[in-house]
Amino acid sequence: MPLDLYAARALDAADPLSRFRDEFLLPTDADGAPHAYFAGHSLGPQPRAARAWVLEALDDWARHGVDGHFAGKHPWLPYHELLTDSTARLVGALPREVVVMNTLTVNLHLMLATFYRPRGRRTLILVESGAFPSDCHAVASQAQWHGLDPARTVVALAPRPGEAHLRDDDVVDKIGELGDQLALVLFGNCNYLTGQAFDMPSIVQAGHAAGAAVGFDLAHGAGNLDCRLHDSGADFAVWCNYKYLNAGPGGLGGVFVHERHHRADVPRLAGWWGHDKASRFQMRPEFLPIAGAEGWQLSNPPILQMASVRASMALFDAAGIGALRERGDRLTGALVEWIDALPVGRFRMLTPREPARRGSMVTLHIPDRAGDVAEQLQGMGVVVDLRRPDIVRMTPAPLYTSFQDVARAGRGLHEALT
Numbered sequence: 001m002p003l004d005l006y007a008a009r010a011l012d013a014a015d016p017l018s019r020f021r022d023e024f025l026l027p028t029d030a031d032g033a034p035h036a037y038f039a040g041h042s043l044g045p046q047p048r049a050a051r052a053w054v055l056e057a058l059d060d061w062a063r064h065g066v067d068g069h070f071a072g073k074h075p076w077l078p079y080h081e082l083l084t085d086s087t088a089r090l091v092g093a094l095p096r097e098v099v100v101m102n103t104l105t106v107n108l109h110l111m112l113a114t115f116y117r118p119r120g121r122r123t124l125i126l127v128e129s130g131a132f133p134s135d136c137h138a139v140a141s142q143a144q145w146h147g148l149d150p151a152r153t154v155v156a157l158a159p160r161p162g163e164a165h166l167r168d169d170d171v172v173d174k175i176g177e178l179g180d181q182l183a184l185v186l187f188g189n190c191n192y193l194t195g196q197a198f199d200m201p202s203i204v205q206a207g208h209a210a211g212a213a214v215g216f217d218l219a220h221g222a223g224n225l226d227c228r229l230h231d232s233g234a235d236f237a238v239w240c241n242y243k244y245l246n247a248g249p250g251g252l253g254g255v256f257v258h259e260r261h262h263r264a265d266v267p268r269l270a271g272w273w274g275h276d277k278a279s280r281f282q283m284r285p286e287f288l289p290i291a292g293a294e295g296w297q298l299s300n301p302p303i304l305q306m307a308s309v310r311a312s313m314a315l316f317d318a319a320g321i322g323a324l325r326e327r328g329d330r331l332t333g334a335l336v337e338w339i340d341a342l343p344v345g346r347f348r349m350l351t352p353r354e355p356a357r358r359g360s361m362v363t364l365h366i367p368d369r370a371g372d373v374a375e376q377l378q379g380m381g382v383v384v385d386l387r388r389p390d391i392v393r394m395t396p397a398p399l400y401t402s403f404q405d406v407a408r409a410g411r412g413l414h415e416a417l418t
């Protein structure tokens with residue numbers, strides 16, 4: 001028997017992390033009862049504190065005008081530094097290896113400008129087949145921008161026929177096969193559609209052995225998986241802060257650049273905010289990059305957007321990504337138990353069964369009925385994410401999803417599919 005409401009109540013009462021749910025403003029039904037929100041892989045809900053942080057920035061602007069760069073409670077000039085330590089802890093990096101700036105696809109292009117340097121035979125880019133469209137557009141347009149034919153330059157690795165996921169060994173073998181033709185490997189560390197988590201260290205090791213640069217898109221990993229970016233040895237990573245990280249629509253993205261690349265002579269697309277802080281305002285034409293990921297910043301950042309990232313990061317700091325991952329595994333496991341009890345033949349779970357090969361997101365392929373199922377769940381106050389025509393994704397995000405939410409969603413799935 002999968003988790004019922006009664007048992008779920010007891011689990012919620014026993015888990016100290018349950019208290020974080022109250023730190024969020026969850027969408028509600030007409031009577032004000034919060035929905036069970038399973039769409040955090042798409043847009044995280046609003047942390048209660050976000051409003052106060054944004055208002056503080058607005059008030060400082062009203063009170064101080066241009067002096068807000070130096071005056072006020074949190075001056076704007078170093079404002080992005082307020083996010084550095086918590087971001088580094090979250091993704092497992094050194095503080096100087098991370099920066100919050102721009103948005104994901106912009107950051108991906110900035111990283112590709114540095115790390116995709118096709119030369120001679122070495123031109124190929126390896127991606128997972130079924131990568132997010134924006135990532136596909138980014139690598140294809142980079143190839144084109146270098147005068148290469150994207151169709152011959154971007155290699156998309158697909159699972160074996162009849163299988164839903166890539167095998168880790170097949171990724172490593174493919175990298176070895178492409179060998180000295182391979183310039184770059186770009187993988188999601190967690191696929192946006194299937195939820196499959198990839199083994200970053202083995203991909204990095206194989207990529208580097210082949211002489212290629214290796215980067216990751218953590219859009220579905222940051223705030224979901226325990227990423228340990230520095231130890232993975234990855235050259236770079238990019239992510240958004242508005243999915244698992246709850247920074248609000250269009251929220252700022254994050255970037256990781258491994259410390260071995262923090263040299264001034266590393267080529268990049270540069271802007272004044274990446275210039276050495278001590279001499280930035282001497283306004284000279286020479287560019288001296290900050291030694292660290294900050295050296296890839298272009299512009300002075302949008303403070304109002306950064307304010308809401310702070311609210312979310314404070315919660316991740318207080319809970320800790322290790323504890324959250326553990327709770328995420330228990331919530332996801334409980335949801336999968338409900339899915340296992342559904343009538344066979346009407347759907348297929350695309351997410352790997354082994355907890356180590358997934359995060360909190362569960363994806364169901366429901367031929368013909370996905371739209372009905374999503375609608376029926378919505379009617380019961382369970383918010384899921386429908387990707388037409390036949391995919392439903394559900395994420396019990398451990399910061400705000402309760403075991404009672406999972407029991408509710410499980411029962412809803414059961415009613416919709418039985």
Ligand SMILES: *Cc1c(COP(=O)(O)O)cnc(C)c1O
Binds near residue numbers: 106188
């Ligand atoms: C969500 C997502 C994006 C979105 O890119 P933006 O530039 O933030 O709009 C890109 N790539 C992946 C893998 C995603 O999951």
